[in-house]
Amino acid sequence: MIKITELKKIYRSEELETTALNDLSFEVKKGEFVAVMGPSGCGKSTLLNILGLLDDLDGGSFLFNGTEVAKFNDYKRSDLRTENIGFVFQSFNLIDELTVFENVELPLIYTKLKEKERKKRVDEVLERMQLMHRRNHFPQQLSGGQQQRVAVARAVVNEPKLILADEPTGNLDSVNGNEVMQLMTDLNAQGTTIIMVTHSEHDAKYSHRIIRMLDGQVVTENILA
Numbered sequence: 001m002i003k004i005t006e007l008k009k010i011y012r013s014e015e016l017e018t019t020a021l022n023d024l025s026f027e028v029k030k031g032e033f034v035a036v037m038g039p040s041g042c043g044k045s046t047l048l049n050i051l052g053l054l055d056d057l058d059g060g061s062f063l064f065n066g067t068e069v070a071k072f073n074d075y076k077r078s079d080l081r082t083e084n085i086g087f088v089f090q091s092f093n094l095i096d097e098l099t100v101f102e103n104v105e106l107p108l109i110y111t112k113l114k115e116k117e118r119k120k121r122v123d124e125v126l127e128r129m130q131l132m133h134r135r136n137h138f139p140q141q142l143s144g145g146q147q148q149r150v151a152v153a154r155a156v157v158n159e160p161k162l163i164l165a166d167e168p169t170g171n172l173d174s175v176n177g178n179e180v181m182q183l184m185t186d187l188n189a190q191g192t193t194i195i196m197v198t199h200s201e202h203d204a205k206y207s208h209r210i211i212r213m214l215d216g217q218v219v220t221e222n223i224l225a
């Protein structure tokens with residue numbers, strides 16, 4: 001599903017040049033659940049941004065389902081993203097002014113789905129995430145665990161083939177954290193490919209494979225299942 005080869009990302013400011021990704025290469029197959037680990041600053045978030053087509057690269061190749069996307073323009077990237085990728089962030093990134101329902105509906109507004117079908121899809125996902133009773137609440141009225149469940153619901157509502165998660169349990173206690181990891185496991189069992197950045201060895205054990213990074217490169221890979 002994803003094959004990156006000698007990926008390079010350099011951040012430049014007037015006085016400083018930082019090589020965030022330094023000839024990084026790896027492959028993720030359809031249906032895999034991969035954890036990416038490594039010390040602060042090693043380039044994990046940069047990598048997720050590139051994999052999520054949110055940022056461009058300075059060198060190397062990025063094949064997404066066999067198509068070279070390294071040189072895609074913003075428009076093509078955004079199309080590919082909307083159709084294929086769901087994001088889950090550490091800080092939930094919900095919109096406070098929107099209800100649970102409206103937050104989850106958001107990714108569908110940009111698709112061709114008709115309103116009736118859209119509403120049906122959102123309700124199905126809310127049901128699956130056990131959030132129906134919170135449908136008309138605002139994020140601030142929910143616990144952290146519930147907010148992350150809403151964020152996962154939003155990530156999966158357009159049935160993405162790939163979920164990119166950046167420390168999804170970082171702001172949660174262990175009970176809520178485990179619940180979110182169980183959700184990830186279920187989604188993966190249903191066929192969704194998952195790439196998750198985490199600092200938690202505990203969370204990484206839910207994955208099939210751990211990619212460990214250092215200084216913008218892959219240093220080791222451990223296969224767990």
Ligand SMILES: Nc1ncnc2c1ncn2[C@@H]1O[C@H](COP(=O)(O)OP(=O)(O)OP(=O)(O)O)[C@@H](O)[C@H]1O
Pocket residue numbers: 011012018019020038039040041042043044045046047
């Ligand atoms: N927008 C930016 N401008 C300049 N340098 C940046 C920018 N974003 C990241 N960097 C630098 O690139 C390197 C990789 O950062 P990145 O955020 O990808 O690391 P990380 O592994 O995700 O760290 P953490 O675990 O702390 O989130 C770091 O040296 C960082 O300072």
